[in-house]
Every structure is written in C-alpha cells, then in structure tokens.
Amino acid sequence: MKNRGYYGAFGGAFLPEILVATFEELVKAFEEARQDPGFRREFEEIMTNYCGRPTPLTFAENLTKHFGGPRIYIKREDLNHTGAHKANNVMGQGLLVKRMGKSRVIAETGAGQHGVATATMAAKFGFQCTIYMGEKDVDRQRPNVFWMERLGADVVPVRDGSRILKDAINEAFRDWVGHMEDTHYVLGTACGPHPYPEMVSYFQSIIGMEARNQIMEQEGRLPTRVFACAGGGSNALGVFSGFPDDSIERVAVEAGGKGLESGRHAARIASKDGNIGVAQGYKSYFLQDSDGQMRETHSVAAGLDYVGVSPILAAMAKEGRVRFEAATDREVLEALTLTMNKEGVIPALESAHAFAQAFKEAPDLSGEDILLINQSGRGDKDIFTIADAYNDSAWGDFIRERADHYGA
Numbered sequence: 001m002k003n004r005g006y007y008g009a010f011g012g013a014f015l016p017e018i019l020v021a022t023f024e025e026l027v028k029a030f031e032e033a034r035q036d037p038g039f040r041r042e043f044e045e046i047m048t049n050y051c052g053r054p055t056p057l058t059f060a061e062n063l064t065k066h067f068g069g070p071r072i073y074i075k076r077e078d079l080n081h082t083g084a085h086k087a088n089n090v091m092g093q094g095l096l097v098k099r100m101g102k103s104r105v106i107a108e109t110g111a112g113q114h115g116v117a118t119a120t121m122a123a124k125f126g127f128q129c130t131i132y133m134g135e136k137d138v139d140r141q142r143p144n145v146f147w148m149e150r151l152g153a154d155v156v157p158v159r160d161g162s163r164i165l166k167d168a169i170n171e172a173f174r175d176w177v178g179h180m181e182d183t184h185y186v187l188g189t190a191c192g193p194h195p196y197p198e199m200v201s202y203f204q205s206i207i208g209m210e211a212r213n214q215i216m217e218q219e220g221r222l223p224t225r226v227f228a229c230a231g232g233g234s235n236a237l238g239v240f241s242g243f244p245d246d247s248i249e250r251v252a253v254e255a256g257g258k259g260l261e262s263g264r265h266a267a268r269i270a271s272k273d274g275n276i277g278v279a280q281g282y283k284s285y286f287l288q289d290s291d292g293q294m295r296e297t298h299s300v301a302a303g304l305d306y307v308g309v310s311p312i313l314a315a316m317a318k319e320g321r322v323r324f325e326a327a328t329d330r331e332v333l334e335a336l337t338l339t340m341n342k343e344g345v346i347p348a349l350e351s352a353h354a355f356a357q358a359f360k361e362a363p364d365l366s367g368e369d370i371l372l373i374n375q376s377g378r379g380d381k382d383i384f385t386i387a388d389a390y391n392d393s394a395w396g397d398f399i400r401e402r403a404d405h406y407g408a
C-alpha cells in the first residue's frame with residue numbers, strides 16, 4: 001500500500017533507516033491483532049475488569065440549569081484506572097507487546113500521566129520499563145515521578161533541548177534504536193510515524209463507542225456538539241470516532257495559553273502560528289518558525305503543551321469535519337471552578353479546556369441541543385498548579401511545613 005498511514009496530505013512514517021524493519025514488524029503485529037477476535041476479547045476483558053470500563057456518562061443537571069439552554073453530558077474518563085483516558089491506549093499496546101514476545105517497554109511523558117499509565121501496565125504485565133521525561137517536567141511533576149518509580153519504572157530526566165516533552169520523545173527514539181529486539185516504544189498519543197496515529201486512535205475509540213451507546217440510552221438521540229481537548233489528539237479522536245455523523249459538530253479545543261495574540265500558547269491549528277511540516281517522524285501542523293525551528297509552547301495544562309498535533313485530526317480539520325478552537329489559561333480556570341462547584345467533579349486542567357469552550361457556546365444554544373464534553377482525566381493531579389492559580393495561602397503554608405519536615 002503506497003499511501004499507508006497517510007490522511008490526506010498528513011501523516012506518513014519518516015524514519016531513520018535503522019528503524020524501518022522494527023516499524024514493519026509493529027505494523028504487521030497491529031494489523032494481525034486488529035483482525036483477531038481473541039485480541040479484541042482480551043482488550044475488552046482488561047478494560048472491564050482492570051480499568052473499570054465502561055466509564056459513566058453523567059448528565060450535568062446543574063450546569064444545564066445554569067446555562068438554561070442545551071442539555072450537557074460529561075463522559076467520565078477521569079474514572080478510568082490511573083485517572084485518564086491514557087490507560088486505554090497503554091493497555092492495548094501492552095497486549096501487543098505480549099504478542100510480539102518483547103520484554104521491555106519505554107515511553108515519553110510530559111505531565112507524567114502517560115508515564116504513570118505505562119509504569120502501571122508494565123507492573124501488571126511484568127515488563128521492564130524506562131520512562132523518558134524532560135528535566136523541566138521532572139521538576140514540576142514530582143508526584144507522578146514518585147509513582148512511576150514506586151511502580152517499578154526507571155525515570156530518566158532528559159537534559160537536551162528545552163528539556164520538555166518533545167525532547168523526551170527524541171530520547172525515547174534514541175533508546176529504541178539501540179534496543180529494537182526486546183523493546184517496544186509505547187507512544188502516548190495519536191502522533192508520530194505510522195502506525196501510531198492509527199493504533200492509538202483504535203484503542204481510544206472505545207470512548208466514542210461507549211459514549212454513543214450511552215447517549216442513545218439516556219436521550220434516545222445523538223448530541224449536537226461533541227467537545228474534547230486536543231494535545232496530541234488521542235482523547236479527541238477517541239470520542240469523535242463514536243460520532244462520525246454529518247449532523248454532529250466535533251470541536252477540538254487547543255491550549256490558548258496566555259492568548260493567541262501573545263504567542264504564548266500551544267494552538268497549532270486554531271492560531272495562525274502553526275505551519276505544515278515534518279517533525280518527529282510525521283507530517284502535520286507544528287508550531288515552528290520559518291526555518292523549521294520548533295517554537296516554545298505554553299499552557300497551564302502540561303498535557304496540551306506540545307508542538308505537534310495528530311495527522312488524523314489535521315486531515316479532519318482540513319476537510320471541515322472538526323472545528324478547532326482554543327481556550328486560554330484564564331478561561332480554563334473559570335470553567336474548572338464552575339464545574340467543581342456545580343457538579344462536584346474535578347476535571348484535569350487539560351479536560352477543562354473542553355469545558356471552557358462548551359461553556360462559551362452553551363448560551364447561544366437551545367433546549368433542543370445536547371452537548372457532550374469528554375472529561376479526559378481527573379484534576380486532583382493538578383493540585384500544585386491549581387493551588388498556585390488560586391493563590392491559596394493555606395496550601396503555601398502546608399508546603400513550607402512539609403519542606404521543614406525534610407530539613408530544607
């Protein structure tokens with residue numbers, strides 16, 4: 001197949017020669033697994049009995065009343081094991097690693113959610129595990145580093161480049177080149193060279209499949225609009241896959257950071273700052289300057305703070321099948337506060353981007369409309385960032401006391 005792994009003009013597999021055979025092995029293993037009903041049964045078994053799926057679809061009665069228009073529903077990926085949608089992909093790839101007979105997994109992580117999910121999977125399946133994490137992220141995501149290490153993973157701080165997610169990805173590829181026989185790279189989102197975008201969105205499509213059945217059961221009709229935050233794009237593709245219908249608007253919400261005009265954001269498609277290019281093994285929109293240098297990105301949500309975006313989402317945007325929007329850090333904190341107070345759920349800062357955009361649009365819609373928001377993860381992981389944003393002085397005192405306890 002000549003156009004394997006291309007979505008319109010986007011995607012592909014731009015690989016160093018040395019990795020070509022390893023990728024062919026992976027493509028073959030994934031294609032065979034996907035055709036095998038036994039593999040699907042194994043995947044569903046672990047999703048049900050280990051991860052706790054299906055996750056609920058919650059009618060947000062108080063938010064619905066608050067806006068006085070559309071009926072608002074929340075898909076609860078925060079209740080998936082390890083607290084986010086990440087485990088769907090990670091467990092799926094773990095089963096594939098078993099099929100390929102490999103014994104070691106490596107992964108990149110930014111906020112640490114994908115690292116924790118991968119370390120969890122490695123513990124469960126008995127694999128050796130190394131997690132690459134930018135040094136800057138190691139410093140700001142200490143609780144997740146703590147859990148990865150307790151779960152038995154080696155966490156390697158990456159000191160190259162800007163010492164964040166994209167640098168961790170480069171380092172993970174470097175490791176893989178040296179250990180192709182026994183190692184699989186568990187990429188965390190629907191980016192990277194073929195087959196990752198397709199494979200990751202395949203495992204994440206369980207979100208959309210469940211959500212469609214649940215909304216049909218509860219409402220007897222489909223939603224008007226479906227909202228998801230978009231970092232690499234895996235939770236968005238997961239939920240959108242359940243709603244391919246022409247009648248439904250799919251809205252992907254990027255990190256607007258300090259505002260699109262400030263240049264300090266991670267909006268590759270919603271802003272004018274993104275360009276089409278090839279980086280990290282695939283073709284898509286990237287935040288890069290005219291000579292291909294990656295720009296610094298900014299978001300209050302570490303999981304959205306990435307220069308690239310899924311080639312599948314890029315193609316859908318080009319075809320007009322996904323509308324891209326951005327929510328600023330400030331809008332996100334407001335949406336988070338409202339959701340906590342009205343519904344008693346704590347969305348992750350990433351997920352709160354989807355809520356913020358839905359709340360911007362809700363006042364213009366009617367009681368006939370249904371909004372579905374994908375809550376990609378839980379927000380209690382963000383306690384340090386959120387406490388900072390709220391300027392919570394009692395929290396500051398608590399941290400100082402803990403520091404004293406450790407003799408700092």
Ligand SMILES: *Cc1c(COP(=O)(O)O)cnc(C)c1O
Binds near residue numbers: 235303
């Ligand atoms: C990692 C993460 C994201 C961003 O990744 P996508 O691939 O865009 O889904 C969003 N929300 C949460 C909670 C995450 O952990």
